[in-house]
Amino acid sequence: MKRISDNQKLAEPVVLMIGNFDGVHRGHQAMIQRARQKACELGAASAILSFQPHPLKVLAPDKAPKLLQTPLQKEALLKHYGLDYYVVKTFDRDFAKLSPRAFVANLCEHIHIRGLIVGFNFHFGFKREGDIHTLARLAPEFGFAFEHIEAQRCEAAPISSSRIRACIADGRIEEASALLGRPYFLQGQVVKGRRLGRTIDAPTANLVVYNELLPRFGVYASWARVRHAWYRAITNVGTNPTVGATGTRVETHLFDFSGDIYGEELVLCLGRFMRDERRFDNMKMLSEQIHKDFRTRLTYLDQEPPVFAIV
Ligand SMILES: Cc1cc2nc3c(=O)[nH]c(=O)nc-3n(C[C@H](O)[C@H](O)[C@H](O)COP(=O)(O)O)c2cc1C
Numbered sequence: 001m002k003r004i005s006d007n008q009k010l011a012e013p014v015v016l017m018i019g020n021f022d023g024v025h026r027g028h029q030a031m032i033q034r035a036r037q038k039a040c041e042l043g044a045a046s047a048i049l050s051f052q053p054h055p056l057k058v059l060a061p062d063k064a065p066k067l068l069q070t071p072l073q074k075e076a077l078l079k080h081y082g083l084d085y086y087v088v089k090t091f092d093r094d095f096a097k098l099s100p101r102a103f104v105a106n107l108c109e110h111i112h113i114r115g116l117i118v119g120f121n122f123h124f125g126f127k128r129e130g131d132i133h134t135l136a137r138l139a140p141e142f143g144f145a146f147e148h149i150e151a152q153r154c155e156a157a158p159i160s161s162s163r164i165r166a167c168i169a170d171g172r173i174e175e176a177s178a179l180l181g182r183p184y185f186l187q188g189q190v191v192k193g194r195r196l197g198r199t200i201d202a203p204t205a206n207l208v209v210y211n212e213l214l215p216r217f218g219v220y221a222s223w224a225r226v227r228h229a230w231y232r233a234i235t236n237v238g239t240n241p242t243v244g245a246t247g248t249r250v251e252t253h254l255f256d257f258s259g260d261i262y263g264e265e266l267v268l269c270l271g272r273f274m275r276d277e278r279r280f281d282n283m284k285m286l287s288e289q290i291h292k293d294f295r296t297r298l299t300y301l302d303q304e305p306p307v308f309a310i311v
């Protein structure tokens with residue numbers, strides 16, 4: 001997959017999709033599959049255009065969602081799903097002022113669009129005035145084939161990034177993974193904590209997480225990848241009320257592992273939510289609960305590790 005930035009032209013004819021693609025979930029995957037098929041029919045390559053930053057971060061920051069993925073994770077996933085080109089366009093207030101027609105004209109100046117595919121609810125241009133009907137009208141004028149994709153559904157409701165965000169915020173990780181079509185994961189760097197974990201035989205790798213959206217506070221069965229190896233693990237997300245920590249922490253105990261991994265990058269696939277984080281009266285009680293958590297039969301961890309090549 002080739003990445004195209006603002007100042008570059010994409011001369012090869014493409015079937016272009018436009019959108020944020022946060023999550024690259026099953027709905028997005030179906031769209032990519034359709035675009036690749038269409039690209040074959042039209043003798044073109046497949047491409048996605050995404051705006052950076054997310055348009056709402058520019059236009060209404062207080063309404064902008066916390067994203068499921070970092071830009072790098074999204075790029076890795078798009079590559080994984082077989083896309084040929086990833087076009088990243090800077091979104092600013094000037095671009096937001098373009099009329100729907102000027103928006104399409106602007107894209108056609110830089111990209112050789114032979115086909116265009118967007119989702120049924122796609123809106124674009126000044127005040128979101130453009131929609132799929134506008135695109136159907138503009139397509140013959142600008143000389144590309146146009147089609148839209150209906151929502152992919154799961155259990156009667158459309159699959160969407162916001163539905164997946166709601167699952168994660170609520171601790172329904174398995175549901176989120178089902179909608180994503182692969183295990184939900186976080187990524188971050190291991191940093192030093194208070195060195196208390198080792199004193200209760202429960203060392204935990206504390207992560208500075210790259211992802212914006214964090215799951216509901218609580219304890220999760222998980223799989224962790226560090227230095228290219230996967231370990232069964234258990235993760236706590238929260239504020240550690242027992243020890244009065246400041247800020248939110250994401251920390252993971254890796255089973256059958258010992259060693260120093262400060263500074264290492266860790267990929268964390270969360271599985272089942274086990275319990276809420278609680279405030280205990282003292283460290284001894286906290287330690288007892290953590291060791292009880294360790295002994296809980298974690299059926300999630302009976303599965304194979306999520307060897308999916310994510311990042
Ligand atoms: C499986 C597990 C469950 C945990 N549950 C709680 C909890 O319910 N309440 C709490 O205050 N801290 C909880 N913690 C976090 C501990 O407070 C924290 O790991 C410990 O204080 C060590 O912190 P350190 O990594 O900064 O040394 C949990 C940690 C793990 C690994």
Ligand SMILES: Nc1ncnc2c1ncn2[C@@H]1O[C@H](COP(=O)(O)OP(=O)(O)O)[C@@H](O)[C@H]1O
Binds near residue numbers: 192195253255261
């Ligand atoms: N099984 C393990 N799981 C997680 N971290 C481990 C493990 N064994 C050793 N470590 C190391 O110990 C550190 C965690 O120990 P801990 O006492 O909790 O320190 P900190 O408070 O700095 O996180 C990890 O960052 C890692 O470098």
